Amino acid sequence: MLLRSAFTALAMVCSVGAHAAEFPDKIVRLIVPFAAGGNTDNLTRIFAEGLSVKWGQTVIVENKPGGGATIGAAHVARSAPDGYTLLLGSVGMATNQYLFKKMPYQPADLTPLAMVAQGPNVLFIHPGLPYKNVTDLIQHAKSHPGAVTFASSGVGTSPHLAAELFANRAGIEIIHVPYRGANPAANDLMGGQVNAFFSVLNLMPHVEQGRLRALAVTSEERIPEVPELPTVDEAGKTEGVVSGTWFGFFAPANVPDDVKQKIVGGLREVASQKETKEKIAALALSPVYADTAEFKKFIAAEEKRWSEVIQQQKISVD
Numbered sequence: 001m002l003l004r005s006a007f008t009a010l011a012m013v014c015s016v017g018a019h020a021a022e023f024p025d026k027i028v029r030l031i032v033p034f035a036a037g038g039n040t041d042n043l044t045r046i047f048a049e050g051l052s053v054k055w056g057q058t059v060i061v062e063n064k065p066g067g068g069a070t071i072g073a074a075h076v077a078r079s080a081p082d083g084y085t086l087l088l089g090s091v092g093m094a095t096n097q098y099l100f101k102k103m104p105y106q107p108a109d110l111t112p113l114a115m116v117a118q119g120p121n122v123l124f125i126h127p128g129l130p131y132k133n134v135t136d137l138i139q140h141a142k143s144h145p146g147a148v149t150f151a152s153s154g155v156g157t158s159p160h161l162a163a164e165l166f167a168n169r170a171g172i173e174i175i176h177v178p179y180r181g182a183n184p185a186a187n188d189l190m191g192g193q194v195n196a197f198f199s200v201l202n203l204m205p206h207v208e209q210g211r212l213r214a215l216a217v218t219s220e221e222r223i224p225e226v227p228e229l230p231t232v233d234e235a236g237k238t239e240g241v242v243s244g245t246w247f248g249f250f251a252p253a254n255v256p257d258d259v260k261q262k263i264v265g266g267l268r269e270v271a272s273q274k275e276t277k278e279k280i281a282a283l284a285l286s287p288v289y290a291d292t293a294e295f296k297k298f299i300a301a302e303e304k305r306w307s308e309v310i311q312q313q314k315i316s317v318d
Contacts, residue, residue, distance in 0.1 A: 023083055025057070026057070026084060028051065028057060028059045028084050028086070029060055030047065030061050030062070030087075031072050031085065031087045032072065033071065033073055033087065035181075040088055043280065046276060046280065047116065047267065050270030050273065051267070054270060068092055068155075068157075069090065069092040070104055073092075073093065076252060077106075078105070078252075079252050081251070081253065081255045082259065083263055085251075086263070088116075089110075089250050091161070092157075093250065093299065094302035096317075099156040099315060099317045102318075108253060110252065110253060111250060111251050111260070113295070114268065114271075115248035115294075115298060116271050116287070117246065117247045117286060118244060119285040120201075120217050120223060120243075121198040121200060122199060122201060122216070122226070123216045124198070124199060124203055124207070124212045124215070125137070125195060125196045125215060126189055126190070126192050127212060127213045129195060133216075134230075134236035137215065138170045138172055138238075142172055145172075147175075148195050149174070149196070150174050150176055150177065150198070151197040152178050152179065152197070153178075153179060153180075153181050153182040154178050155316075155317050156315065159198045160176060161243060164315060165309050166218075166232065166238070168309055168312055169240050170236060185197055185199075186199065186212075201284035202284035204225075214229055215232075216229055216230050216234070216236070218241055218242055220242050248299075264292055268289065268291065271287065
């Protein structure tokens with residue numbers, strides 16, 4: 001009986017080792033929890049192409065949008081823990097548990113693998129507004145409570161949370177105007193239907209064309225892409241208005257460690273390539289890479305920060 005148990009345990013160890021050595025020996029699916037055409041989708045396709053070359057195996061992208069990214073995340077969480085179904089998640093992976101009263105999966109059902117990109121938010125306003133800087137905007141909002149409108153790409157999205165964080169730290173009252181995506185929000189901002197919008201750097205060409213005005217960035221320090229823009233804290237005399245979008249890969253919980261290490265190794269190699277960095281930069285994002293341990297610490301910090309803002313600002317998707 002003891003001998004049989006020993007052989008069984010040895011067989012299990014050998015099976016895991018063999019599985020990791022052979023991975024991937026079939027199609028790998030990268031799930032995007034948003035519709036095609038956005039930054040998450042485009043970024044995923046960059047890594048799908050790079051991993052396919054690295055592994056010599058087909059890597060496909062599947063879009064499963066809806067539910068504030070919970071539908072796609074739940075699909076991956078319920079997938080077999082073999083490494084063949086992965087998720088490219090974003091801010092919602094740290095915030096959805098505080099925004100939704102009920103989710104189709106639990107955060108523990110997914111394990112972080114690596115972060116591959118970041119992008120600070122920029123505070124954009126309509127060029128016809130009289131605010132010359134962040135201080136002007138804050139002073140106007142304080143003297144006219146509820147008069148300043150902020151667009152977002154949806155309740156609980158990075159632009160929405162950035163606006164609520166700004167309002168919380170500046171001590172002002174704003175009106176949140178959610179849209180179904182960043183493009184309609186940006187269009188209405190340029191049309192003058194809303195006053196302000198936190199978004200990534202891809203809207204900067206509209207600033208150059210005079211359709212928008214950029215006031216500040218939500219990073220801790222000024223960024224090289226737009227060194228002329230101050231940080232929100234620097235310009236508005238606020239504290240802690242640091243936010244942005246980020247992207248990282250997740251796998252179902254209980255994927256064998258050897259398989260996870262092989263996936264992370266592939267992501268690290270693709271992320272380090274000059275061509276990958278150039279493609280990420282073309283999306284107005286920064287090619288910031290973090291391995292598993294650092295990514296987990298980053299998510300924990302995001303959960304703490306945003307849970308406080310969501311509670312204080314009484315934000316809910318339900």
